[in-house]
Every structure is written in structure tokens, then in C-alpha cells.
Amino acid sequence: xxxxxxxxxxxxxxxxxxxxxxxxxxxxxxxxxxxxxxxxxxxxxxxxxxxxxxxxxxxxxxxxxxxxxxxxxxxxxxxxxxxxxxxxxxxxxxxxxxxxxxxxxxxxxxxxxxxxxxxxxxxxxxxxxxxxxxxxxxxxxxxxxxxxxxxxxxxxxxxxxxxxxxxxxxxxxxxxxxxxxxxxxxxxxxxxxxxxxxxxxxxxxxxxxxxxxxxxxxxxxxxxxxxxxxxxxxxxxxxxxxxxxxxxxxxxxxxxxxxxxxxxxxxxxxxxxxxxxxxxxxxxxxxxxxxxxxxxxxxxxxxxxxxxxxxxx
Amino acid sequence: xxxxxxxxxxxxxxxxxxxxxxxxxxxxxxxxxxxxxxxxxxxxxxxxxxxxxxxxxxxxxxxxxxxxxxxxxxxxxxxxxxxxxxxxxxxxxxxxxxxxxxxxxxxxxxxxxxxxxxxxxxxxxxxxxxxxxxxxxxxxxxxxxxxxxxxxxxxxxxxxxxxxxxxxxxxxxxxxxxxxxxxxxxxxxxxxxxxxxxxxxxxxxxxxxxxxxxxxxxxxxxxxxxxxxxxxxxxxxxxxxxxxxxxxxxxxxxxxxxxxxxxxxxxxxxxxxxxxxxxxxxxxxxxxxxxxxxxxxxxxxxxxxxxxxxxxxxxxxxxxxxxxxxxxxxxxxxxxxxxxxxxxxxxxxxxxxxxxxxxxxxxxxxxxxxxxxxxxxxxxxxxxxxxxxxxxxxxxxxxxxxxxxxxxxxxxxxxxxxxxxxxxxxxxxxxxxxxxxxxxxxxxxxxxxxxxxxxxxxxxxxxxxxxxxxxxxxxxxxxxxxxxxxxxxxxxxxxxxxxxxxxxxxxxxxxxxxxxxxxxxxxx
Numbered sequence: 137x138x139x140x141x142x143x144x145x146x147x148x149x150x151x152x153x154x155x156x157x158x159x160x161x162x163x164x165x166x167x168x169x170x171x172x173x174x175x176x177x178x179x180x181x182x183x184x185x186x187x188x189x190x191x192x193x194x195x196x197x198x199x200x201x202x203x204x205x206x207x208x209x210x211x212x213x214x215x216x217x218x219x220x221x222x223x224x225x226x227x228x229x230x231x232x233x234x235x236x237x238x239x240x241x242x243x244x245x246x247x248x249x250x251x252x253x254x255x256x257x258x259x260x261x262x263x264x265x266x267x268x269x270x271x272x273x274x275x276x277x278x279x280x281x282x283x284x285x286x287x288x289x290x291x292x293x294x295x296x297x298x299x300x301x302x303x304x305x306x307x308x309x310x311x312x313x314x315x316x317x318x319x320x321x322x323x324x325x326x327x328x329x330x331x332x333x334x335x336x337x338x339x340x341x342x343x344x345x346x347x348x349x350x351x352x353x354x355x356x357x358x359x360x361x362x363x364x365x366x367x368x369x370x371x372x373x374x375x376x377x378x379x380x381x382x383x384x385x386x387x388x389x390x391x392x393x394x395x396x397x398x399x400x401x402x403x404x405x406x407x408x409x410x411x412x413x414x415x416x417x418x419x420x421x422x423x424x425x426x427x428x429x430x431x432x433x434x435x436x437x438x439x440x441x442x443x444x445x446x447x448x449x
Numbered sequence: 450x451x452x453x454x455x456x457x458x459x460x461x462x463x464x465x466x467x468x469x470x471x472x473x474x475x476x477x478x479x480x481x482x483x484x485x486x487x488x489x490x491x492x493x494x495x496x497x498x499x500x501x502x503x504x505x506x507x508x509x510x511x512x513x514x515x516x517x518x519x520x521x522x523x524x525x526x527x528x529x530x531x532x533x534x535x536x537x538x539x540x541x542x543x544x545x546x547x548x549x550x551x552x553x554x555x556x557x558x559x560x561x562x563x564x565x566x567x568x569x570x571x572x573x574x575x576x577x578x579x580x581x582x583x584x585x586x587x588x589x590x591x592x593x594x595x596x597x598x599x600x601x602x603x604x605x606x607x608x609x610x611x612x613x614x615x616x617x618x619x620x621x622x623x624x625x626x627x628x629x630x631x632x633x634x635x636x637x638x639x640x641x642x643x644x645x646x647x648x649x650x651x652x653x654x655x656x657x658x659x660x661x662x663x664x665x666x667x668x669x670x671x672x673x674x675x676x677x678x679x680x681x682x683x684x685x686x687x688x689x690x691x692x693x694x695x696x697x698x699x700x701x702x703x704x705x706x707x708x709x710x711x712x713x714x715x716x717x718x719x720x721x722x723x724x725x726x727x728x729x730x731x732x733x734x735x736x737x738x739x740x741x742x743x744x745x746x747x748x749x750x751x752x753x754x755x756x757x758x759x760x761x762x763x764x765x766x767x768x769x770x771x772x773x774x775x776x777x778x779x780x781x782x783x784x785x786x787x788x789x790x791x792x793x794x795x796x797x798x799x800x801x802x803x804x805x806x807x808x809x810x811x812x813x814x815x816x817x818x819x820x821x822x823x824x825x826x827x828x829x830x831x832x833x834x835x836x837x838x839x840x841x842x843x844x845x846x847x848x849x850x851x852x853x854x855x856x857x858x859x860x861x862x863x864x865x866x867x868x869x870x871x872x873x874x875x876x877x878x879x880x881x882x883x884x885x886x887x888x889x890x891x892x893x894x895x896x897x898x899x900x901x902x903x904x905x906x907x908x909x910x911x912x913x914x915x916x917x918x919x920x921x922x923x924x925x926x927x928x929x930x931x932x933x934x935x936x937x938x939x940x941x942x943x944x945x946x947x948x949x950x951x952x953x954x955x956x957x958x959x960x961x962x963x964x965x966x967x968x969x970x971x972x973x
Contacts, residue, residue, distance in 0.1 A: 159837075209811060269811050270808075271805075271807050273805040275803045275804075279500070279803045293928075294929070294932060297927040301924045305920045340871070342940070346943070347878075349924075351886070353921045353925070361913065361920070365916075377893070377897060381890055385885075385886040388889065392833075392881075392885070395822075400819075401818050405819075405822065408878075
């Protein structure tokens with residue numbers, strides 16, 4: 137240890153700086169990108185995601201549209217067989233899916249339309265599989281509608297609240313507008329991925345989308361602060377230092393989420409983590425490519441000073 | 450070396466670090482003292498959301514809550530929480546009912562109770578003289594009755610003309626006789642009870658007021674008035690019990706204070722025979738006396754003694770009075786009786802619009818797995834941060850600060866008895882995630898400024914890091930506050946834990962981490 141330290145000191149750099157330099161060197165390809173291209177690529181991705189979302193939006197989950205879900209744990213059976221058994225016994229047509237977690241828990245999930253008698257299904261199942269853990273959930277469409285309205289309201293209000301605070305912090309139209317657009321694009325991309333992967337929109341995934349707002353703002357504020365209040369010599373330096381911090385932040389969070397997804401046996405936690413993983417990947421692009429591109433272009437353009445001058449008055 | 454020790458001492462005495470230690474110790478103490486409480490979706494139990502069939506106002510809302518509480522309480526001491534939540538979109542009031550640790554059968558019975566309107570029976574001398582629709586309780590008509598004594602209470606009510614005439618006829622000149630009030634009693638049932646319960650039902654001291662042996666016993670009154678047949682348990686077979694109930698044309702069998710396996714045997718005979726008979730089972734709880742056990746089974750309030758002669762005078766306004774040990778208890782009793790009488794005339798039907806059941810054993814599993822998942826995520830953070838910086842000196846403080854943060858959030862949750870449900874846990878994950886991010890911001894700012902380390906530049910860098918941290922914390926808090934205000938039920942936990950986590954982050958853990966990081970990175 138001691139000798140390594142000596143070597144570092146000889147180079148005239150502290151170990152901290154040496155380490156940061158190394159990290160920045162690896163990320164320097166981003167600096168070489170032209171600001172206009174940095175803006176263009178994420179916009180294309182955004183448009184594709186918006187298109188996907190329009191064509192194939194995520195489906196609403198039971199808690200938002202109403203219906204019956206019966207989860208049976210510790211049951212190893214053919215889902216098709218269970219579905220036909222339930223139909224035969226109760227006359228209710230159910231859709232059955234099996235699930236399995238890495239930890240070994242397995243089971244079957246039955247979906248029945250709203251208004252179905254869940255008690256009848258449960259007692260039919262109890263009769264056949266006395267040892268299975270049965271957890272019924274029933275949501276009336278009226279409550280589904282309430283939850284849905286509240287979910288949409290929560291996202292809109294949270295988003296608007298975020299936009300106002302960001303604007304108050306920077307009081308500069310272009311940077312705050314970009315942050316707000318980045319957050320919006322993150323959400324659109326996350327929603328499009330949900331549609332593609334068949335993840336339902338539920339109260340839990342709405343929570344994930346709200347979490348995403350928090351993460352987006354973190355990284356974007358970091359970048360904007362570093363670039364606009366920079367003390368480093370050049371914009372490129374400031375950008376590199378910000379992107380290297382951002383890279384560490386994102387990989388750490390992504391890693392933790394991935395482990396959570398891997399270990400968890402809860403459908404809710406699984407869905408939240410997947411939405412966040414895709415949202416964070418989108419955020420990485422939107423912050424460090426799109427937002428950075430806009431800022432680099434903005435700082436070097438005369439527009440920057442015009443707005444600043446007006447603000448000063 | 451001496452200098453280093455001195456600065457370590459300085460670090461530990463730094464108020465930010467001291468604050469962190471204080472919060473940590475406090476949180477551990479709070480968790481130890483109060484313990485963590487879990488939501489139904491983790492701990493197991495049933496969560497129901499019910500909607501009244503027409504809009505209700507403040508007083509009725511409270512009446513519904515108290516009467517539901519009383520009626521569900523008859524299942525025994527279970528962890529019940531009932532909450533009315535105003536839904537801003539439709540202006541409706543929704544009732545969120547959560548009962549922890551129940552079986553699937555009990556959950557079904559609870560749902561039935563909620564959906565069935567409470568039926569009030571006023572019975573005297575074996576005759577039901579009034580039911581819910583005959584009773585009107587003017588609002589606010591309850592309180593202490595100081596004329597009768599310092600701990601006496603009263604509840605005023607009115608009877609319909611028909612009921613009042615009936616009451617006059619049966620109760621004339623019977624001052625001191627017991628008046629029984631039931632809410633949802635098990636009418637038309639066969640009760641099979643232990644010898645001791647049977648004896649107690651005939652006890653004139655416990656259930657006959659001042660009338661004593663003059664009045665019929667409770668056993669006789671419920672037989673005559675409510676068609677409840679009580680038989681002592683003398684080792685009848687389950688078949689005999691079921692046959693007896695069918696012969697008497699009963700709709701329910703109640704087993705009280707008898708061996709539990711009798712319950713499962715009787716239930717399966719009823720089920721296999723496809724009989725329309727409900728079977729329920731009661732057993733006295735720890736420290737429960739037999740009279741209160743009997744009251745619980747029968748859903749009986751009182752009995753109250755008839756305090757006046759209904760044949761004399763023409764009172765339109767009647768009242769029930771009683772006494773308790775303390776003023777608070779008297780007021781509590783009056784309030785409960787008020788709710789019971791009112792719930793007979795609430796005329797509001799509740800519909801369960803959302804229902805979720807998690808078995809307690811499954812809940813145990815969830816808790817264990819949430820712990821494992823959390824630990825796994827923490828280890829992942831430790832390893833990834835180490836891979837980035839190649840220094841345990843950074844990885845360990847970052848990870849342990851996150852661990853401290855979780856501990857403090859849980860400590861506060863225990864202190865305010867917050868129910869940890871899945872959305873709350875998601876909120877904790879969110880808070881930890883941003884926490885780690887912000888610690889990395891601090892670390893990078895510090896690392897970048899060390900070689901040219903004048904004090905001022907370190908200070909400036911920390912200040913810049915904290916600008917970022919404050920800006921994003923404010924944003925998150927503003928965004929989550931909307932959620933807290935506008936949302937019914939499910940996502941509130943998410944907002945609460947996120948806000949809690951962010952506040953703890955900016956006020957306690959982040960400043961402390963900055964101090965520790967400064968110490969470790971500038972001097973090492």
C-alpha cells in the first residue's frame with residue numbers, strides 16, 4: 137500500500153485525481169460528439185418511444201380497471217388444467233398463468249373478469265388444493281376508475297411541481313425546459329417499454345414512474361449546475377467531470393435495482409424495479425447526451441447571453 | 450499519528466456526526482420499544498375498501514366507523530384499523546378497513562359484516578319491542594350524566610309510536626328489569642356451549658340487573674325473543690349437533706368454549722351436506738370474563754335496568770344510562786352506545802369495492818424476502834461503489850450511510866406507528882437510491898479538489914454539491930406532497946417514506962457523510 141501511494145505522489149497527482157482522470161478518459165468519447173448530434177439521437181429515440189406508446193400503450197392492471205386476481209402460491213400444476221377445473225366447478229372462465237421466482241417459490245395466478253364471485257373460485261381451489269396459499273384480490277370497476285384518475289392526477293401534479301421547482305432554481309428558460317423535457321422523455325420511454333414487455337400500469341408502476349421523476353431531476357440538476365456554475369477551465373472539462381459522476385451514480389443505482397429484481401419474489405417490487413431500470417437507462421441518455429448537448433450548444437450560442445441579460449434586469 | 454487521532458476525535462465531536470449518531474441510537478431504541486408494524490400486503494390480513502350507497506356527512510361517518518369497529522370487534526381482539534378517506538374526485542367518502550392476521554374464512558365474515566347493515570334489537574322480557582327502524586337518535590345526544598354521579602353517562606333516543614306502545618304494554622310496573630340491546634345478534638341459531646357458559650347464561654346477578662330472579666334469565670330471554678336455542682355440550686357428536694340444528698330449522702350453529710376440533714368437524718359436515726347453515730366458533734380470550742365473553746358472542750350491549758315505569762307519564766324521549774369506573778371510561782361507553790343505537794338507524798349500506806387478502810404465513814415469507822432483497826441491494830451498492838473508486842474507504846462509508854438511513858426511516862416509522870406496506874418499502878428504496886447518488890456527488894466533488902486543497906476550495910465544492918442536493922430534494926418533496934394530499938389509500942405510504950427519507954437525507958445523513966468523507970479523503 138505504502139509504495140503504491142508513493143508512486144502516485146511522484147506523479148504529482150493525488151490518488152483521487154488520478155482516479156477521476158482515468159474515469160474521464162474512458163468517457164471522453166462523449167465529449168467528441170457534436171452538440172447537434174447529441175440532441176438529435178435522443179430525440180429520435182423519444183419519437184420512436186412516443187410512436188410505440190401510441191400504438192401499443194401498457195395495459196391497465198386489475199387495481200386500475202377492476203377484476204379478480206387469485207394468486208396461488210406453493211402450487212405446481214398446469215395452469216391450463218387449473219383454469220378448466222375452475223371453469224368446470226364454478227362456471228367462471230378464468231385466465232391462468234404460472235409464475236416462478238429464482239428463490240424457488242412457484243405458483244399460479246388466475247384472472248377473472250370484474251364481478252366474478254371470487255369466494256366461489258377460492259372454495260373450489262381449496263377443495264382441490266388444500267395446502268396451497270390462496271390470496272384473492274377483488275377490485276370493483278368503480279374503485280378502479282377512482283384509482284386510475286388519482287394515478288393520472290398524481291403523475292401530472294408531481295410533474296408540474298417538479299417543473300416549477302426546477303424553473304425557480306435555475307430561472308433560465310432553456311436549461312430548465314430541457315430538464316423538464318428530459319423527465320418527460322424518460323417517462324414516455326419507460327411507458328413504451330412497459331407496453332412492449334407487457335407490464336401493466338398499476339398503482340405500483342405509477343409509483344415507479346414517480347420515483348423516476350426524482351432520479352431524473354437528480355442527475356439533470358447535477359449536470360446543469362456543473363455546466364452553468366462551472367469553475368473548471370472549459371465546458372468540456374465541466375461536462376466530463378459531471379458525466380463521470382453521473383456514470384457512477386447510474387451504474388450504482390442500476391446495479392442495486394438489478395439485484396433487487398433478481399432476489400425479490402414480489403410481483404410489485406419486480407414491476408417497480410423493471411420500470412425503473414428502463415427509465416434510468418433512458419435517463420442516462422437524456423441527461424448526459426440530450427441535456428448535455430442542449431447545454432453545450434446553449435452556452436456557446438448568443439441566445440444564452442440574451443436571456444441572461446434580460447433576466448438580470 | 451497523534452495528529453490523526455486528534456482529528457478523528459474532532460470528527461466524532463462534529464455536530465453533524467453527533468446528530469447522525471443521536472438519530473441512529475434514537476431509531477434503534479424506537480424500533481426496540483415500539484417494533485415495526487406491517488401493512489396487510491406484507492404482514493398478512495385483509496384490506497377492504499367500502500363505499501356507502503349514498504353520500505354521507507361527518508357525524509354519520511363517525512357513526513359508521515364506531516359501529517363497524519364494534520361489530521368487527523366481536524371476532525375477538527384483532528388488529529383492526531378503520532379509516533374514512535375523502536375522495537376528492539367524486540366527493541365521496543370511502544372507508545378503508547384493515548384487519549391483520551385473520552384466516553380466509555374470517556376475512557369473508559368480516560366482508561359480510563361490512564356489507565350487511567347493522568340490525569338493532571331492543572328486547573324486554575323475551576319480546577323484541579323495537580328494531581333499528583323504530584329508533585331515532587338525535588345527533589349529539591350523549592354525554593355524562595352529572596346529576597346521577599360523577600362517572601354516570603346517558604344516551605338519549607326516541608322510539609316510534611308502535612314500538613313505544615308495545616314497550617308500555619310489556620314493561621308496565623317492571624322497574625329495575627333488564628333491557629337488552631343487541632346489534633346483529635345471531636338470531637335463529639343453535640348455540641352449543643360449555644357447561645360454564647350455560648351456567649353463566651342463567652346467572653341472575655350478571656344479567657338481570659336489580660330484578661334478580663324475578664325476571665327471566667338471559668337464557669330464557671334469548672330463546673323466546675331471538676329464537677336462540679342454547680344447549681350445553683355433553684360430548685354430542687358433530688352429526689348430532691348438525692341434525693339438531695336442521696330439525697329446529699336453524700340458520701346458524703354457534704360453538705362457544707368447546708373443543709376446537711368440534712368446529713372443523715361440524716363445518717365439514719355442513720359443507721359436505723350442502724346445508725345453508727353458518728358455523729362459527731368462539732373461545733374466551735386471555736383474561737376475558739365469562740359475562741363479557743357471552744356479551745361478545747351474542748353481540749349484546751347492556752343489559753340496562755329499566756329506570757322508570759313506562760306505564761306512568763308519556764315520555765317521548767327515552768334514555769339509557771350507565772356508569773363506569775372513570776369519567777373517560779363513562780364517556781367512552783356513552784359514545785359506543787350512541788354509535789350502536791345510531792347504527793341501527795344509519796340507513797347506509799356499504800359496498801366493498803376492493804378487497805385483498807394475504808395469509809399470515811405468506812406475510813412472514815414476504816418479510817423475510819424483503820429483508821434478503823434489501824441486503825442484496827446493499828451489497829450490490831458496496832461492490833459497485835468499490836469497483837468505481839477501488840477504495841473501501843469510500844465504498845464502506847457510502848454503504849453504511851445508506852444502512853443508517855434505512856435504520857432512521859424505520860425508527861421514525863416505528864415511532865409514528867406507520868404501517869409498512871409494499872408502497873412504503875418502494876419509497877424507502879427510492880430514498881436510498883437518491884441517497885447513494887448524492888453521496889457520489891459529494892465524493893466526486895471532494896476527490897476533484899484535493900490536490901490543490903486549500904480549505905476554501907473544499908468548502909466551495911461541498912457547497913456546490915449541496916446546491917444540487919437541495920435542489921433535487923426540494924423537487925422530490927414538492928412532487929410527493931401532491932401525492933400525499935390527493936391520493937386515497939394505496940400510494941400514501943410511498944409518499945410518506947420518500948419524503949421522510951429525503952428529509953433525513955438532507956438534514957442528517959448527507960451532512961454527516963460529507964464530514965466523514967472529508968476526513969477520510971483529505972487526510973488519508
